[in-house]
Amino acid sequence: MSVILQCEKLTHIYSPGTPFEFKALDGLDLSVEKGSFTGIIGHTGSGKSTLIKHFNGLLKPTSGRVLLEGKDIWEEPKKIHSVRSRVGLVFQFPEYQIFEETVEKDIAFGPKNMGLDEDGVRRAVEHASEITGISSAMLKKSPFELSGGEKRRVAIAGVIAMSPEVLILDEPAAGLDPKGKDAILDYIGRYHREGGNTVMIVSHSMEDVSRVAERILVLDGGRMTIDGTPKEVFRMGESLKKMGLELPFVPRVLSRLAAMGIDVDTAEYTSEGAARALMSLKQRRDGNA
Amino acid sequence: MLKDITLGQFFPGQSAVHRVDPRFKIVYTLWFIVMVFTASTPCGYALVFLFLLYTVLISKISVKLILKSLKPILIFMIFTAVLNLLYARGETVLWSWKFITITQEGLLRALYMVLRIMFLVAGTSMLTYTTSPTMLTDGVERLFKPLAKLRFPVHELAMMMTIALRFIPILIEETDKIMSAQRARGADFESGNLLRRAKALVPLLVPLFVSAFRRADELALAMECRCYRGGEGRTKYRAMKAGGVDLAAGLVMLAIQVGIILLGRFGI
Numbered sequence: 167m168s169v170i171l172q173c174e175k176l177t178h179i180y181s182p183g184t185p186f187e188f189k190a191l192d193g194l195d196l197s198v199e200k201g202s203f204t205g206i207i208g209h210t211g212s213g214k215s216t217l218i219k220h221f222n223g224l225l226k227p228t229s230g231r232v233l234l235e236g237k238d239i240w241e242e243p244k245k246i247h248s249v250r251s252r253v254g255l256v257f258q259f260p261e262y263q264i265f266e267e268t269v270e271k272d273i274a275f276g277p278k279n280m281g282l283d284e285d286g287v288r289r290a291v292e293h294a295s296e297i298t299g300i301s302s303a304m305l306k307k308s309p310f311e312l313s314g315g316e317k318r319r320v321a322i323a324g325v326i327a328m329s330p331e332v333l334i335l336d337e338p339a340a341g342l343d344p345k346g347k348d349a350i351l352d353y354i355g356r357y358h359r360e361g362g363n364t365v366m367i368v369s370h371s372m373e374d375v376s377r378v379a380e381r382i383l384v385l386d387g388g389r390m391t392i393d394g395t396p397k398e399v400f401r402m403g404e405s406l407k408k409m410g411l412e413l414p415f416v417p418r419v420l421s422r423l424a425a426m427g428i429d430v431d432t433a434e435y436t437s438e439g440a441a442r443a444l445m446s447l448k449q450r451r452d453g454n455a
Numbered sequence: 456m457l458k459d460i461t462l463g464q465f466f467p468g469q470s471a472v473h474r475v476d477p478r479f480k481i482v483y484t485l486w487f488i489v490m491v492f493t494a495s496t497p498c499g500y501a502l503v504f505l506f507l508l509y510t511v512l513i514s515k516i517s518v519k520l521i522l523k524s525l526k527p528i529l530i531f532m533i534f535t536a537v538l539n540l541l542y543a544r545g546e547t548v549l550w551s552w553k554f555i556t557i558t559q560e561g562l563l564r565a566l567y568m569v570l571r572i573m574f575l576v577a578g579t580s581m582l583t584y585t586t587s588p589t590m591l592t593d594g595v596e597r598l599f600k601p602l603a604k605l606r607f608p609v610h611e612l613a614m615m616m617t618i619a620l621r622f623i624p625i626l627i628e629e630t631d632k633i634m635s636a637q638r639a640r641g642a643d644f645e646s647g648n649l650l651r652r653a654k655a656l657v658p659l660l661v662p663l664f665v666s667a668f669r670r671a672d673e674l675a676l677a678m679e680c681r682c683y684r685g686g687e688g689r690t691k692y693r694a695m696k697a698g699g700v701d702l703a704a705g706l707v708m709l710a711i712q713v714g715i716i717l718l719g720r721f722g723i
Contacts, residue, residue, distance in 0.1 A: 183519070185466055224635050247641060255639040263636035265661035275658065279641030310665075324640060 169236075170364050171198040171221060171253070171332055176230035178216050178388075190216040192388035193230070198332075201362040203355075205379030205396075207372055209410035213388040214368045215258070218334050221366075222253040251280045254330030258337045260321035261314065269312070269320050270305040276328040294327035297360070298353050315346035322350070326357055332364040333357060339374050351378055373414040376400070376435045384409065397433035416440045465587050471700050472514035473585045477594030479701040483708060484582045490712055491574045498723050499715045500570055506711045507578055516584050524580040525573060532569050539565035588620040590693075597695060603686075610686025618674070626667065633662050 178191040190213045198204055208214045219225040220232050223239050223246040232239050239249045257263070266272035270291055277290040295305060298319050304312070309320055322338065338354065339347040355378055358365040369375050375382060376396045384392035384399065386409040392399055399406070400417040407413075413421065414435055420443065421432045430447055434440045467473075475483070494503050511521055525532075545560025583591070596613035603609045634644065637658045644655050 185517075219635065222639060224638060247643070250639055250641055255636075257632065257636045257639070260636060262662055262666055263633055263640075263658075265658045265665075275637075275642075276640040279643070328641065 168200050169197045170200040170234070172196065172233040172236075173217075173220070174231045174233070176217070176220060176232065177228050178213075178220065178225060179228045180216075182228070190388055191220075191227075194385075194388065194390055196383070196390060198364060198366065200331075200364055202364055203358050203378060203380045204364075204366045205372075205375030205382045206366060206368045206385060207370065207375055207382060207411060208385035209370055212385040212409075214370075214385055215336055216388075217385065218255060218336060218366070218368055221332070221334055222250045222255050224250075224255070251276075251328050252330055253332045253334065254325040254328055256322050256325045256333070256335040256338060258340060259318075260325075261317035264309045264317060264321055264324075267308060268305065269300065269307055269309050272309055272320060273300075273305075273324045273327050276324055280328060290327045290329065293329070294323040297326055297356055298323040299349070315342055315349070318342065318346070318350065319353075322354075330363070332366070334366045334368070336368045337370075338367060339369070339371075347374065354378065370411070372400075372406075372411065376414055384411070396435050400435050401433045403432070464584065466516055466520075466584050467587070468515055468585065470514045470585070471704070472510055472581070474700050475704050476695055476697055476701045477586050477590040478597050478695060479697065479704065480582060480586055481591075481594050481598060483704060484579055486708055486712075487578045488575060490708070490715060491571055491578070493712070493719065494715050495719050496723055498718045500567065502711055502714050502718065503574055504570075506707075507574060507581075510581060511577075514581065514585050516581070520584070521577050521580065525576055528572065528576055532572055535572060536565040536569050539568050589617060592617040592620065593691070593693070593695065610689070614686075622667075622670070625670070626663070629666055630659065630663060633659055 173194055173196040176191050176194040176196075177189070180186070180188045180190055192213075194213075194217065206214055206217070216225065220227060223232075226240060234249060234252065239246065264272050266275065273291045273294055274287050277287045282290060291305070294300075295302075300319060300323055304316070309317060312320065318338075322335070326333065333354070335354065338350050342350065351374065354365060354367070357363055367375055367379060372382075379396065382392070382394060382396055382399045383390055384406070391409065392402060392405070400413060403413050403417065403421050412418070416437055416439070417432055417435050420430050420434060420440060423430050424432050428447070430443045434443050490506075491503055494500050511518060540557060540561050541555065543558065543561035543564045545558030547559035548556055549559055549562065550557045586594070592613045595616065596609055599607070599609045599613075634642075638644070642655060642658055644652070644659070646652075647655070
């Protein structure tokens with residue numbers, strides 16, 4: 167697989183030269199493969215949001231580079247718009263960015279800015295609403311009549327409508343009920359599978375990220391401290407705790423069992439995986455008896 | 456970008472300037488404005504400048520920051536200087552070309568005017584730099600308290616001011632967020648003619664207003680939940696007491712003021 171997004175020694179300092187000077191990113195190196203599904207985890211203030219704002223050129227690095235398919239995105243500052251349609255960014259609580267009279271018009275905002283013709287815009291809106299499960303009746307409604315979860319869905323559809331090669335979402339499931347959460351993670355997964363798009367999810371909750379991501383990056387103090395598959399990451403429960411992060415429920419139970427002297431694999435993170443681990447343990451015990 | 460706005464910004468500290476009672480600090484700031492206008496001689500201006508420099512230095516606010524607060528009025532200062540330079544009448548002509556005449560008096564007056572503006576802006580920004588918005592409105596409320604007898608809603612106005620000040624950074628942050636979100640969707644706020652730019656603001660202003668109303672609603676509800684009922688019979692958590700620092704600051708100002716007036720009398 168080829169690398170689509172890359173950071174080289176990325177450093178960002180906010181308000182340099184004032185008493186509020188703050189180093190949010192500190193020489194971060196990172197590369198993301200095409201078609202992958204990555205989760206970025208870190209507690210509040212670890213630099214997650216700052217990092218993703220660099221991916222589509224909303225922030226300019228204080229030093230270091232961001233490469234999109236091997237090309238520095240700031241090579242031609244005037245063409246930063248084309249980067250923004252290739253790397254789609256959904257912010258935290260994206261429902262607050264909705265402004266149009268109808269859902270349809272709001273989803274069409276991105277494609278229109280890309281300069282698509284009427285037909286292209288219509289197709290983009292159709293495609294995005296299909297992925298996110300927005301019915302044609304809902305398209306005609308005013309976004310301000312919708313529920314919180316539906317608004318979030320519209321806002322995410324507004325970014326998907328631009329068909330970005332890389333879709334990045336900041337806390338897409340925050341503040342939603344379990345059902346809304348499932349729905350959102352489900353159609354993000356659909357966008358990932360369809361057409362081999364690259365997806366990144368940023369969250370402080372490992373629970374959500376581990377359900378969908380193939381690779382997990384952990385940020386702490388503007389640096390990348392852990393990089394691995396969910397299983398590898400969850401074996402490092404202790405160092406995660408030091409960074410103010412909590413293991414998801416299943417690994418937490420398993421590591422408590424391990425601490426009690428029961429021999430289980432603590433890296434299982436799905437309830438199915440945990441069931442398997444416990445069943446194999448039972449079989450071994452029954453065999454010994 | 457938007458975060459670089461210094462208007463109404465407060466820089467916490469423990470210096471003597473920070474510790475002056477807000478009521479006194481407001482009065483002293485007004486006094487400082489008067490002081491700037493009483494200065495009329497080179498030495499008088501120098502004295503005002505030294506006093507300002509002294510306050511800045513002991514407050515540990517960086518000089519760079521003060522200069523930054525002057526930046527937005529640079530054009531205004533240049534405009535004032537040019538006008539004074541061209542229109543002031545005087546005897547000693549330094550340079551003249553066709554209808555443009557520059558006199559020594561004009562030059563001096565332009566210089567004084569620019570200095571005055573600089574002192575005023577720098578001095579008043581020192582008030583907001585060293586006083587937290589809550590302390591500031593508390594001070595204003597106490598200063599206007601006598602007006603409450605005339606049924607003037609002093610407390611309500613102070614509360615409104617506190618909330619408004621508190622909301623400035625929140626709304627700036629919100630604007631920043633919404634701008635980022637719309638930019639990520641390809642919105643362009645910087646290019647195009649005036650009409651296009653005005654149109655480009657719609658995706659920014661609609662969500663901003665919606666969220667401002669939502670916040671106002673939530674705040675009103677939260678205040679009512681905590682039984683807020685206005686100023687009558689309300690006591691303060693921080694009781695303001697005049698102390699040594701206030702007296703000392705007042706004496707220093709008095710000394711400078713007397714100095715300026717004396718220097719003005721002797722014309723030096």
